[in-house]
Amino acid sequence: MGMRPHVLVVPFPAQGHVMPLMKLSHRLIDRGVKVTFVNTEFIHAQIMAALPGKGEEHCGIHLVSISDGLELENERKDALELMGTIPRVMPGNLEDLIRKILQEDDEQIDCIIVDTTLGWALEVAVKMGIKRAAFSPYAVGLLALDLQFPKLMEDGIVDSNGTTVKDEVIKLSPGMPxxxxxxxxxxxxxxxxxxxxxxxxxxxxxxxxxxxxxxLCNSFYELDPLIHDLIPNLLPVGPLLMSNRLDQPAGSFWPEDSTCLSWLDKQSPCSVIYVAFGSMTIFSQHQFEELALGLELVGRPFLWVVRSDLTAGSDIVYPDGFRDRVAHHGKIVKWAPQQKVLAHPSTACFLTHCGWNSTTEGLSMGVPFISWPYYVDQFYNERCICDVWKVGLGLSPDKDGIISRHEIKSKVERLLCDQGIRKNVLELKEIARKSVSEGGSSSKNLEEFIEQIKC
Structure with missing residues (x-):
């Protein structure tokens, strides 16, 4: 085939799902693959607004959009409504888009890469005779657990509503918590x-x-070989990172504040606590204030990402006088170029919600973690960070469920003195880097995938 292979990429419409697929798209383009990236109209508009340069070619990725069937922005805050509408409306819209590409552009589509949570998009590809790759944006252990679900139901461990009936311990491999x-x-x-x-x-x-x-998954084989072997046709192609030469963000929904990089340049090596909780975490006002006062109590330089909707109230309200007291050593931004921050020599540790993208970026940059998971898969990731890989420490809530300022200070100080954790995270950084370098396991898997879609 003389023409370069053409791949259609369809992410689930959420920040933590779009970003890894955008990074994978860049890796495919670097290897001569043409990529058309399909977002919902709502997400597409957010990404276009956040991009430094306008235009629907994003570093060689062709960005297109289809409707999710919802008109008003606030309707998307009802997760069940969104889950119900997407599979009802989007399959037909995706099929129309594919037909348009095939007819108008006289283009073949060699493969469709789809988030594992969007099975309907794979059904469209089956119907249209297009090769299919499912992409898992979270830990491989959780994908393996998801695939165990029918068996757990059969064995009477969970019922058909997903509720646990028998309290048992599951361990699919020695490398899994x-x-x-x-x-x-x-x-x-x-x-x-x-x-x-x-x-x-x-x-x-x-x-x-x-x-x-x-x-395909955003992980690397060496992280847990036995778990990877449990899943048929699995190709780990991670950790998915942006290459240094690409200035633009990888599908960020918010403009990145790069002033934090020049601020980091002025800090001492390995001195800064980087604090970021992804796109979904929401704190109560009380918890937010304890976090702020905890960072103040530590007394070290900190870079804190505070989204405008990080607290349950309408506005972000800091403790009285906090901003003035920390002005000389604290930097607060709305959104940061996270990978560059984690790679910066001034960054000492990462206080994180343990989202899988943040976890893989922290590992790849050799930064130890303070883990503060918020929901669903993040609790599993925390167990891997603290108990399996031993590259971080967790935080313990008080009797009211609050992580206190003293707990934050105590754990940060313990982490920064722990040479064992430092050694473990630097070893994993080296393994992660090797996996995506030429001849590494993830690099070879990606080459193999591209060769197979050309056939």
Whole structure:
């Protein structure tokens, strides 16, 4: 085939799902693959507004959009509504887009890469005779657990609603943390809406893996070889990182504040606490204030990402006088170029929500973690960080469920004195780097995938 292969990429419409697929798209383009990236109209508009340069070619990626069927922005705040509308409306819209590309542009589509939570997009590809790859944006251990769901139901460990019936410990491989069945993502008895969504995802992911020719994931084989071997057709292609020569952000929904990089340049090596909780975490006002006062109490330089919606109230309200007291050593931004911050020699540790993208970026840059998970998969990632890889410390809430300022100070000080954790994270950094270098496991997997889609 003389023409370069053409791949259509379809992410789930959330920041933590769009970014790794955008990074994968850059890696494919570097290897001569043409990429068309399909967002919902709402997400597409957010990305275009956040991009430094306007235009629908983003470092060689062709950005296009289809409707998710919702008109008003606030409708998207109802997660169940969104979950219901997407599979009803988007398959037809995706099929129309594919037909348009095939007819108008006289283009072939060699493969469609789809987030595992969007099984309907793979069904469209099956119908249209296009090769299919499912992409898992979270830890491989959780993908393996999701694939165990039918068996757990068959064995009477969980019921058809995802609720745990038998309290048991699951350990699919020695490199995986012990997981109690009560801790599994689908078991959210206090939050029936979350449980319904997570259960829907478990069924969809099982279906997506069955419909796919390949399963790609943002991980590397050496992180847990035995878990990787449990999943058929799995190709780990991570850690997915932006290359240094690409200035533009990888599908960020918010403009990145790069002033924090020049601020970091002025700090001492290995002195700064980087604090960022991803795109979804929301704190109560009380907890937000304890966090602020904890950072002040530590007395070290800190860089804190504070989204405008980080607290449950309408506005961000800092403790009285806090901004003035920390002005000489604290930098607060709305959104940061995280990978560059983690790679900066001044960064000492990462206080994080343990999202999978943040976890892989921290590992790849050799930065130890203070873990503060917020929901679903982040609790599993914390267990890997603290108990399996031993590259970080967790925070313990007080009797009221609050992480106190004194707990934050104590754990940061302990972490920065722990040479064992430092050694472990630098070893994993080296393994991660090797995996994506020429001849490394993830690099070879990506080459193999590209060769197969050309056939």
């Amino acid at each position: 012990d997981m109690k069945t009560t801790e599994i993502m689908w078991n959210c008895p206090d939050n029936p809406i979350t449980q319904e969504i997570m259960l829907g995802f478990a069924f969809t992911i099982n279906q997506a893996v069955k419909l796919s020719n390949w399963v």
